[in-house]
Amino acid sequence: MNKRRNFIRQTSLVTGAALASPHLFSITRAPLRSDTLKIALVGCGGRGTGAAVQALMADENTVLVAMAELFEDHLMKSYTALMDIEEISDRIQVPTENRFLGFDAYQKAIRECDVVILGTPPAFRPEHFEFAVAEGKHVFMEKPLSCDSPGTRRILEAGKKATEKNLKVVVGLQNRYDSAYQQMVEKLQSGIIGPIVSSTCYYMKGSYLLIPRSQTSGELAYQIKNWHFFDWMWAGATGGLQIHNTDIVHWVKDAYPISVQGIGGRLALDGPGTGDSYDHFYLEYTYEDGSKLHSEIRTIDRTFRKGGSWFIGTKGTANYREGIKSYDGELLWKYKPSKDDTNAYQQEHNVFFEAIRKNRPHNDTVFGAHSSHAANMGRMAAQSGQVIKWEESLNSDIQLAPEITSWDQTPPVLPNEDGIYPIVKQGDKG
Incomplete structure (x- = not known):
């Protein structure tokens, strides 16, 4: 718990001046053992960054090797915060060429790793999970897993393939890993x-x-x-x-x-x-x-x-x-x-990495x-x-979350001239 509180405090103290300091981003490379698990972080906001900390705390023979984000300031703030945590800083080995930006950044990061943390907003989860499973990666993904029924069906189908491939999947519904809840x-x-x-x-x-x-x-x-x-x-x-x-x-x-x-x-x-x-x-x-x-x-x-x-x-x-x-x-x-x-956020990662190491079936997708x-x-x-x-x-085909591949795309809802977005109300058609 103290380490988690320290992490939250440290991430809140990252400043623009710190982001501009090149010495903060130097990497001390150590030879990787053959059984080292390489981790990628996709989505570098607070929850994704927290999950990266917990993953690295769960298994000492892990290294963060890639990060993917849409916004460079989010990625660099996350990177700085991770490097500032003494217990894991030597295992933050993400060179400049592995800090990926853009809507296809997740693909590049996933290809570099053994285990991926999916911490983006849930609109992107079905697409990212499908790709991770297709690439044969173990997955930790935050909830919820979808914003609509087509997305849910994609998640379920990818989850079946994960089981077929003997991939381990943990979902961030951490209460299921809390000993108090388990007893109750x-x-x-x-x-x-x-x-x-x-x-x-x-x-x-x-x-x-x-x-x-x-x-x-x-x-x-x-x-x-x-x-x-x-x-x-x-x-x-x-x-x-x-x-x-x-x-x-x-x-x-x-x-x-x-x-x-x-x-x-x-x-x-x-x-x-x-x-x-x-x-x-x-x-x-x-x-x-x-x-x-x-x-x-x-x-x-x-x-x-x-x-x-x-x-x-x-x-x-x-x-x-x-x-x-x-x-x-x-x-x-x-x-x-x-x-x-053990804090439930940490415990879910402890279970996740133990399942990987001991090759135990584990899939929270359903x-x-x-x-x-x-x-x-x-x-x-x-x-x-x-x-x-x-x-x-x-079985509904109503889709809220389209696949976004470019900053040139138009989002599915737009404001009027006064900046007000259309609101779905009871009694509206559809």
Whole structure:
């Protein structure tokens, strides 16, 4: 945990002056052992950079050899931050010729490695994952895995090929690697509070920072830099945020919802340049056994914060922080932290690299793709005002995220003369 906090602090201290200092980017090359795993980072934002740290911490015989980004300032900020971490700096061996920029940069970086970290906005995930699997690389990829149903189907198909090729795949739904969650899920699946009849997930937080147009080079760059404001870039808050909590419910029930209905909209996002994503949702998912999952999401400043998953069974209630309780107030289980506990972000990489080293089957693609689809269903329900069903929506050909190969391309949504983007509202056609 301390190393992770230090990393976050160090990345926030990178300055323009540091980026301009050529001595920071000198590379001390050491001969690579025959069993050294070469890592590439595709997407050099904060989460991608954090994942690179965790990958290098997970296995001492690893080296970062390539980086890929659309924006040079992001790549160099990431590189500087990585070089500034003493525990891994000697294994940051990314020469200038392996710092790739552009929409095809991911291909060049992936060809240089054994293991790739996919940390771009999710609009690019299906394309990047397909290529990595085709090239025979082990993959760590951040959630959500897709922004639409065509993307989900591509992810699932590539995941099948990964299994056929004996490739290891981990998805960044890190709660599945958290020992507290693992214990709670085991208890709930054993029936400690009876069948789960209802659950509620919360992801209530503040808003995201909007980067001004003056700091971007055009409309496409503006939308990619502000990807949290555009559904085609990040699948909306149902996928980009709440997926962590709803995935826990799917895990507990060992099932996915058959339908969802809900509402949502924009309360604080009402000015020019604020994209087309909703800033609040209420969703009601239904499982085949008739049980419900209620999902509340809000990304508005100056509102109260809450996050997590709560369960109601026939005999009691559960939440991993508060524990599992019977209806007469008896505490049936509460996680007891251990000095040996590993941060879940780190643990998922520990498991990933152990699976690679020991050649153990490991592929998170199916639950990652299905939880992404459930999240996308929620967004579709809130925007359409219709009941969205699992199979019907999974087979939908509606595509939010086109493949972008050039800065000359036009993004799928454009603002009017006042800078306002078209917003999908309930009752609109389609």
